[in-house]
Amino acid sequence: MKASICKVCGYVAIDGVVPEVCPVCHAPKTAFVDKTDMKTAQDIAVKGESEKKHIPFFLVVKECGLIPHAGCTDVHVKIGEITHPMTVEHSIVSIDLYIDKKWVARSSFTPDKINAATVLHIKVPSGTVTAVAHCNLHGWWLNETAF
Numbered sequence: 001m002k003a004s005i006c007k008v009c010g011y012v013a014i015d016g017v018v019p020e021v022c023p024v025c026h027a028p029k030t031a032f033v034d035k036t037d038m039k040t041a042q043d044i045a046v047k048g049e050s051e052k053k054h055i056p057f058f059l060v061v062k063e064c065g066l067i068p069h070a071g072c073t074d075v076h077v078k079i080g081e082i083t084h085p086m087t088v089e090h091s092i093v094s095i096d097l098y099i100d101k102k103w104v105a106r107s108s109f110t111p112d113k114i115n116a117a118t119v120l121h122i123k124v125p126s127g128t129v130t131a132v133a134h135c136n137l138h139g140w141w142l143n144e145t146a147f
C-alpha cells in the first residue's frame with residue numbers, strides 16, 4: 001500500500017496522493033513523507049495478540065438511533081477485538097476516518113477516562129469506511145469495511 005504521512009500531525013494519505021495541505025493540521029505538502037510501515041488488516045494473514053489489540057474493528061448499524069429517518073448509517077469503530085490499553089505509557093492517540101479513501105474525521109484521545117472507540121453518522125447510502133488508528137507505541141493500523 002502506497003501511503004504518505006504528515007510529519008506534523010500523523011495524518012496518513014491512504015490514497016497515496018500527497019495533498020497540497022494536510023486536511024487535519026493544514027501543514028504544507030512538504031511536510032509529507034512516504035509511509036512504508038503501515039499495518040493493514042488485509043495484509044496480516046495470522047493475527048497474534050498485538051494484531052488483535054490494534055486492528056480497527058467495526059460495527060455497522062443501518063438504523064441510526066440518534067438521527068432517525070434521515071438515511072443515517074452509524075459506523076462504530078473500536079480499536080482491537082481485544083481492548084487496547086489506554087494508559088499514559090501505551091494508548092491509542094487518534095483514529096482517523098475516511099469514506100471512499102477521503103478523510104472525513106479524526107477522534108483524538110486522552111488515555112485517562114475513555115476507551116479507544118468512536119462513531120461516524122454517515123449520510124451517503126453506501127461506500128467504504130477506512131479507519132487508521134495511531135498507537136503511541138506500535139504505530140499506525142488500518143482496516144476498512146463496506147457500509
Ligand SMILES: [Fe+2]
Pocket residue numbers: 054084090091135136137138
Ligand atoms: Fe499499542
